[in-house]
Amino acid sequence: MRTSSDTETELTEPVEIGGVELQNRLYRAPLLECAGNGPGAVETFVDELEPAAEAGAGLIFQGASIVTADGGCAAPNMTRVHDPDFVEGLSALTDRIHDHGSKIFMQLAAGGLRSLSMWHSEYRDNHPGEQQRAVSTPPIQLRVADRLGFIDLQPDVLSTTEVYDLAESFGRAAGYAVDAGYDGIHLSGANMGIIQQFLSPYYNDRDDEFADGVRFLLAIRDAVRKHAGSVPLLTKLPAETVSPPFVREGLTRKDGRIVAQRLEGAGYDGVVPVETSVYWDMSIIRGAYPDRAWNAADLQSEYADVFGSRVRARAVKTLNRLQARWFPHEAGWNGDFCRQVRDAVDIPVLCEGGIRTRADCERLLGESCDLVGMGRPFYAEPRLPVRLLSGERALCESCNNCTVPQAAGEPGRCRTPAIVRERARLEQQDSYNRNNQS
Numbered sequence: 001m002r003t004s005s006d007t008e009t010e011l012t013e014p015v016e017i018g019g020v021e022l023q024n025r026l027y028r029a030p031l032l033e034c035a036g037n038g039p040g041a042v043e044t045f046v047d048e049l050e051p052a053a054e055a056g057a058g059l060i061f062q063g064a065s066i067v068t069a070d071g072g073c074a075a076p077n078m079t080r081v082h083d084p085d086f087v088e089g090l091s092a093l094t095d096r097i098h099d100h101g102s103k104i105f106m107q108l109a110a111g112g113l114r115s116l117s118m119w120h121s122e123y124r125d126n127h128p129g130e131q132q133r134a135v136s137t138p139p140i141q142l143r144v145a146d147r148l149g150f151i152d153l154q155p156d157v158l159s160t161t162e163v164y165d166l167a168e169s170f171g172r173a174a175g176y177a178v179d180a181g182y183d184g185i186h187l188s189g190a191n192m193g194i195i196q197q198f199l200s201p202y203y204n205d206r207d208d209e210f211a212d213g214v215r216f217l218l219a220i221r222d223a224v225r226k227h228a229g230s231v232p233l234l235t236k237l238p239a240e241t242v243s244p245p246f247v248r249e250g251l252t253r254k255d256g257r258i259v260a261q262r263l264e265g266a267g268y269d270g271v272v273p274v275e276t277s278v279y280w281d282m283s284i285i286r287g288a289y290p291d292r293a294w295n296a297a298d299l300q301s302e303y304a305d306v307f308g309s310r311v312r313a314r315a316v317k318t319l320n321r322l323q324a325r326w327f328p329h330e331a332g333w334n335g336d337f338c339r340q341v342r343d344a345v346d347i348p349v350l351c352e353g354g355i356r357t358r359a360d361c362e363r364l365l366g367e368s369c370d371l372v373g374m375g376r377p378f379y380a381e382p383r384l385p386v387r388l389l390s391g392e393r394a395l396c397e398s399c400n401n402c403t404v405p406q407a408a409g410e411p412g413r414c415r416t417p418a419i420v421r422e423r424a425r426l427e428q429q430d431s432y433n434r435n436n437q438s
């Protein structure tokens, strides 16, 4: 166990995760690339991720990919990685990332209750009868929302054997990823997907060995080790500290520390502590209310069609507005939780959430974590590391105009004209050219 040190750690210092050496401590946090599995998927990944490597990010986390052949996608156009032939094609991506001296980890996920069939009306129409894999019978508040017609729950509570099968799907996908040249595996453990649902007392009411939700992460570890050997294995680690007040059960920071210690003991190579809620809300993407995105006229689908009706779309919009006020979004909002976890374990602790300057990165590296990451700023500036490493502030202002349109099938990109224009100006000045930096 270590205590948080005052020693200064620079962003440019190399660091190791599970035996993999990274050239610096800056990572691109997982963000959906919306690449799907169709023709052009690999090219989309290359277009989205190579610029970050070329610009000097030490580590790139690909956005969440789904380990099962059906169900489990939390958003439109997510990529599935159950098929070895498809994953093999991603070696074109990993080669390009490695050419620039960067490393890439695949993030694996399964949505559980947080799946398109639960909330996306058009998807449900196209996949009638599709159920959501569930840890237990959903909590009362979700059942009420279902009765009122705001969501569509069709839970399929997993048997013990099915839980092991699901863990095996994670392991198989990890094996395919390593064969395709990925340097590590990251688990999507804090986005209200099925891993968080296993960990959370709000969702987990099982009476088999998986009543202890950490056992699911241990089963995934076993499957990953079986199929992918000693590849570095990380997970996001939730503390459900910003759940609405009416939710009485949720993971505390102390629970998070204990889970982190158990994962370290089980051979996990790093954790990404995230303060979140039990619901799929804006707690992980805190920022402003995205007025422009809600009024966008250039979407592939109308929000009313996505959410099922104008009333439902308006309800989501109102919740979005309230959450923008509710969740505090100071720079590095997960820093305190990261520090507490870091005091309890020796494996690397990774911090992300609202970080926008090199000064913030180095403050957090000193106090709270071993690596720092950014998400939305990479939508705004795919070559961000060049400017950030030379001390410039990221352009992203957490306005969240990039987030809501993804529900309507739009790709992940910055949709705020002033920022898009500023990036274009910086590109013209060659500000993203690594060779021009001192």
Ligand SMILES: Cc1cc2nc3c(=O)[nH]c(=O)nc-3n(C[C@H](O)[C@H](O)[C@H](O)COP(=O)(O)O)c2cc1C
Binding pocket: 029, 030, 031, 032, 062, 063, 064, 107, 188, 189, 191, 236, 284, 285, 286, 352, 353, 354, 355, 373, 374, 375, 376, 377, 398, 402, 403, 406, 412
């Ligand atoms: C559009 C969008 C998609 C995201 N997709 C993922 C994901 O696939 N997996 C994940 O663990 N986190 C995901 N995140 C969360 C980010 O990794 C990150 O934690 C969050 O955006 C906060 O960091 P930031 O303030 O630098 O954006 C996503 C965030 C956004 C905005």
